[in-house]
Amino acid sequence: MGGIGKTTLARKLYNHSSIRECFNCKAWVSVSQEWNTAHLLSEILRQVGGLKETTTTKLNDGSSVPELVAELREILEKKSYLVVLDDVWGSKALKEMRPVLLCGNVSGGGKIIITSRNEEIADFQNLQSNLYSYEPKPLNEDESWMLFNKISLSHRTNYNKDKFENLGREMLRKCYGLPLALVA
Known part of the structure; x- marks a missing residue:
């Protein structure tokens, strides 16, 4: 449901001082209805400090998603991280981002927050062991x-x-x- 405060709550968590202290790096990307997986991955790379000049060149040359995932995996495996995927409209976006969602240090300090108005996202398969769902309710x-x-x-x-x-x-x-x- 739109307007219930999902993004606001996620932003409060993301910016909270005690949360900042828990992670070596953080990234926030807005997925929305129209997305480009390579651009989302490159934005995450940029925010976690891994966007190199070679990566920028690869993007301009039409870099492949697997190359970006490999670079991101290399960085995230060594760090505790928080990645927010905001405003995910459908499971197709998550399927394309799946290699990132399952890479890195998820069990040892990496966390991913996904905001979505689509209830199917909470049931996204193959993430169940790492996925905790919270559904904000309207105010009384x-x-x-x-x-x-x-x-x-x-x-x-x-x-x-x-x-x-x-x-x-x-x-x-x-x-x-x-x-x-x-x-x-």
Whole structure:
């Protein structure tokens, strides 16, 4: 479900100081509906410090995915890492990224976070032993009201409380507990 806060939660984890201390390197890539596996792999390589001049040349020459996977595997096997694949729309992207997801030091300190609105992604085969699924739930009415008040009243001092509350609660019903809808 879009707008429930998957990317926001993953970003908070990714940027948290205690998480940063746990990993030698990190990478965040947005997969989206249209992706290019070679570009995703090269972006991960760049962020983990492994994008060499030869890799850039290979990309310009139409580098093959197996070459990029081999370079990435060589780097990740020696490090603890965190890789976030954000906004994965379908299992085809994961199938193409599978060599990366299964390479490296996954059992010894490497972690991969995948955000997706597609529930099939949580069941992606051959990753079950390393995959933990978390499905954020919509905010309940009280949580929605607290967020709405925090956003809408942060700069107001003089307002009609009863009128504001009636209008606010009516608006909240149309947001279905989605944080993005509440703050937009």
